[in-house]
Amino acid sequence: MRIPDPDQIRALHEKHAPTAEAFAGVHTHCETVWSIAEQLLSSPRLAHVDAALVRAGCLLHDIGVYRLYGDDGRLDHANYVRHGLLGHELLAGEGFPEPLCRFCSHHTGVGLTRRDVETQRLPLPPADYLPVTAEERLVMYADKFHTKSRPTRFLTPADYAAFIGRYGEEKVTAFEALRAEFGDPDLDRLTPVLP
Ligand SMILES: [Fe+2]
Secondary structure: OOOOOHHHHHHHHHHHOOOHHHHHHHHHHHHHHHHHHHHHHOOHHHOOOOHHHHHHHHHHOOHHHHHHEOOOOOEOHHHHHHHHHHHHHHHHHOOOOHHHHHHHHOOOOOOEOHHHHHHOOOOOOOOOEOOOOHHHHHHHHHHOOEEOOOOOEEOOHHHHHHHHHHHOHHHHHHHHHHHHHHOOOOHHHOOOOOO
């Protein structure tokens, strides 16, 4: 499988971003998520994880957010949870293979289940959207430590556990399993990527 490099992915963001502001917010966040994953990958115990694939996954995972901007330049917050699926569709339309498209559709929260879709009445086709590979899990996990909301900021593991706990204790358990698999990032060693 041919994995796009960061310059090619940046060009794809520029192609699909409706405004320079949207590009700055989404692309910068994607770069920050990669810097978190890259730091975690420096651990020898993650030597089996394909770093080039994780880099592409991090840089692509939120590209579907661009499809949520209306003609008025406003983000459709009510349908925000659809951004993963929209990103999958966007990449498939660009001819990307399924393993790359899946980074978009399988990174929300700590993995959406069919039950989540049904009980929370999410605007998604009922299905499981759980990451399967270590690369998919790492992209999803690294994303949890940085928020795009203004102002952008890093979240500690405790911050994220408190947030996801609102969706049930099993979500905290799933997050703890990811922490055990990938370790905690050292957020103080990360410099925020500036747009
Ligand atoms: Fe993200």
